[in-house]
Amino acid sequence: MVYKKRLDGRAIDELRPMEAKAGVIPNAAGSAYFKIGKTMCYAAVYGPRELFPKFLQNPEKGLLRCHYSMMPFSGSGERIRPGNNRRAQEISMVMTSALEPVVDLTAFPNAVVDIFVDLPQTDAGTRCAAISAAAIALADAGIPMKDMISSVAVGQVDGLVVADLMYDEEAYEGIVSDIPVAVMHNTKEITLLQMDGEISKADLMKALELAAQVTEKVYEVQKKALKEKFTSD
Amino acid sequence: MSNIVIKERDIVIPGEVLAEGMDYLPGDNTYREQDKIYSKVVGLVSISGRVVKITPLSGPYVPKVGDKIIGKVIDITFSGWRVDTGTAYSAMLNVKEATTRFIKKEENLSEIIAIGEYVVAKIVNVTSQNLIDLTMREPGLYNIAGGRIIKINSQKVPRVIGKQGSMIQLIKENTGCEITVGQNGLVWLKGTPEGELLAEKAIHLIEEKAHTEGLTERMQKFLTEQKSKVNN
Numbered sequence: 001m002v003y004k005k006r007l008d009g010r011a012i013d014e015l016r017p018m019e020a021k022a023g024v025i026p027n028a029a030g031s032a033y034f035k036i037g038k039t040m041c042y043a044a045v046y047g048p049r050e051l052f053p054k055f056l057q058n059p060e061k062g063l064l065r066c067h068y069s070m071m072p073f074s075g076s077g078e079r080i081r082p083g084n085n086r087r088a089q090e091i092s093m094v095m096t097s098a099l100e101p102v103v104d105l106t107a108f109p110n111a112v113v114d115i116f117v118d119l120p121q122t123d124a125g126t127r128c129a130a131i132s133a134a135a136i137a138l139a140d141a142g143i144p145m146k147d148m149i150s151s152v153a154v155g156q157v158d159g160l161v162v163a164d165l166m167y168d169e170e171a172y173e174g175i176v177s178d179i180p181v182a183v184m185h186n187t188k189e190i191t192l193l194q195m196d197g198e199i200s201k202a203d204l205m206k207a208l209e210l211a212a213q214v215t216e217k218v219y220e221v222q223k224k225a226l227k228e229k230f231t232s233d
Numbered sequence: 234m235s236n237i238v239i240k241e242r243d244i245v246i247p248g249e250v251l252a253e254g255m256d257y258l259p260g261d262n263t264y265r266e267q268d269k270i271y272s273k274v275v276g277l278v279s280i281s282g283r284v285v286k287i288t289p290l291s292g293p294y295v296p297k298v299g300d301k302i303i304g305k306v307i308d309i310t311f312s313g314w315r316v317d318t319g320t321a322y323s324a325m326l327n328v329k330e331a332t333t334r335f336i337k338k339e340e341n342l343s344e345i346i347a348i349g350e351y352v353v354a355k356i357v358n359v360t361s362q363n364l365i366d367l368t369m370r371e372p373g374l375y376n377i378a379g380g381r382i383i384k385i386n387s388q389k390v391p392r393v394i395g396k397q398g399s400m401i402q403l404i405k406e407n408t409g410c411e412i413t414v415g416q417n418g419l420v421w422l423k424g425t426p427e428g429e430l431l432a433e434k435a436i437h438l439i440e441e442k443a444h445t446e447g448l449t450e451r452m453q454k455f456l457t458e459q460k461s462k463v464n465n
Contacts, residue, residue: 030291048293048321059362102247104273108293109362111321139247142292142388144273146264147248185248186271226246226275230290230444 003158007168013210015152015164015217020133020225022140030141032225034133036152037166038123043133044116045141048108062108066095066115068130074122076167091127098131098151098182098192104144113143124167125153128180131192136222140229149191150218151182154207156199161206163214170196179204181211185219188212241280244290245272251285260286294320294387294417296365300356301373303382303415306349309342316352316367319384319417324365326354331369351377351421353413380411380423383433385440387418392443393436400439400449407456408432431459 006012016037025031028044035041051057068091072082095117103113115137117130131151138145155165158174170178177197183190190208199207235254239245251263252270259265262274263285272278276287296302296318304316304324313327328336331345346352353374358366369375385393394401394414405412410424410432420436422429435456442448 029293050321050323108321139275140291142274142289144262145247146271146273148246186250223246227244230244230275 003160003172003174006157006160006162007172008166012160012162013214015214016166018218018221020136020221022136022225022229028137028141030137030139030143032133032136032140034129034136036125036129036132036164038121039125039129040119040121041126041129041133042118042120043130043137045113045134045137045143046116047113047141048111048143049114051110051112056112057110059109061105062110063112064096064100064103064105064115065112066092066099066117066130066134068092068095068117068127070119070122070126074119076123091130094192094194095127095131095134099134099138099149101189101191102135102145102147102149102184103138104146107144113138113141124165124170124178125180127151127192128153128182131182132218132222136225139226147184147186148219148222149182149184150215150222151180151192152211152214152218153178153180154211154214155179155197156203156207161203161210163210177207179207179211181208181215183212183215185216237280237285239278241278243278244275245278245287246275247271247273251278251287256283258284260284262287262289289388291386291388294318296320296322296324296356296359296363297416298356298359300416301353302356302367302417303351303353303377303413303419303421304367304417305351306346309348314342314346314352316354318365319387319419320363322363322365324354324356324367326352326367326369330357330367333370346376351382351419353377353415353421377413377421380421381429381433383420383422383436385418385420385436387416389440389443390414390416390418392448393420393439395449400452403449403452403456404432404435407460408435427463431456431463434459 019035021033024033025044030045032043115134128151135149155178177199179195182192235256237252249272259270274289276289304318306314307317308315316324354367354369357368408428408431410422410428413421422432
């Protein structure tokens with residue numbers, strides 16, 4: 001089996017259709033909806049607000065907390081047990097470290113900003129969608145940020161380097177690797193880099209170059225969503 | 234060579250380049266890196282002379298000295314009251330700043346302002362850690378009795394007040410309510426129950442339509458319509 005043409009007929013650097021909207025949750029300080037292909041994601045930002053327990057307070061900088069969760073019905077049939085689990089905990093942690101470099105934490109000493117991310121439907125690339133949505137929500141909440149973060153997964157499917165893998169590609173028979181990447185828009189610094197599977201060094205370099213290119217497309221969608229919110233009303 | 238990349242009143246998002254070259258200076262909510270000036274928040278660009286700054290369109294209330302705010306008393310300490318400002322940081326109202334009269338040493342502070350009451354106070358000091366000091370020793374500052382408190386987005390407060398208070402005056406005249414707007418986004422209304430309801434509706438409408446033009450005329454129309462509905 002050789003993977004020449006992608007399962008859904010996309011070009012290798014083509015992302016699934018994206019949709020984004022800012023300010024979808026009125027009660028939150030800032031919120032966003034982000035959809036890429038069949039992966040849907042809601043992010044809500046609360047705060048800055050008082051941080052408890054008090055020993056977590058830091059007089060020099062604020063705290064950023066992410067809470068990632070897949071909804072019980074979000075998979076493809078099997079019910080996903082709600083609540084925290086090992087995977088959600090890890091993704092919350094990598095999300096926080098992906099977003100922290102751009103957020104000006106000194107603006108809210110002793111306080112906390114909470115980001116809640118929920119996914120009503122998933123089809124691979126959830127942590128990337130979550131980070132992209134969280135970045136829109138943070139900007140919408142007026143939290144000072146020095147840059148935007150855009151995130152997308154790249155990878156290699158049976159020898160072909162592609163962008164934005166969907167679940168069928170991740171599950172492809174053969175050697176597959178899935179590399180979620182988050183990139184700052186201006187400096188192109190990488191704030192998230194994880195990998196599942198196997199890839200050659202040459203292919204990895206190729207994949208990262210591709211990531212820098214395709215995250216631009218995510219950035220354009222994020223930018224449009226934010227500008228739309230504030231021009232329409 | 235310096236040039237400005239954006240126009241006055243453009244909407245920008247965090248990380249957008251505002252100006253290139255060293256001739257421009259970064260103002261509020263912007264920062265410089267090497268020879269470029271970037272935005273830090275979502276907001277409107279305003280350029281005054283060489284300074285580029287951003288007026289934020291969303292975000293938490295940032296306490297400033299001289300602001301009149303409405304807060305809720307949440308605790309009483311030895312030296313005064315702790316006031317919730319609706320932000321992540323509570324404020325202190327010292328005993329000697331609470332009233333113009335002399336407060337005796339053994340006096341019960343909860344008889345002057347009790348826990349749970351709202352006060353209209355002015356910010357006299359803000360530290361780098363966002364510790365806030367309040368005063369009530371000026372005219373127009375008092376504890377609130379009766380009426381209702383509503384909360385709006387603090388970035389929309391200037392629109393609710395209007396130019397030289399024109400908008401708030403319009404609502405006051407049409408609803409017969411007393412209205413006090415705190416810079417932190419808390420608004421106190423007091424009048425007849427119908428008047429309060431109408432004023433509340435009107436203020437939420439302003440908050441929603443804050444960016445549209447001709448807002449005052451629109452509100453005038455809204456208020457007359459609503460009033461005639463009640464009368465019929």
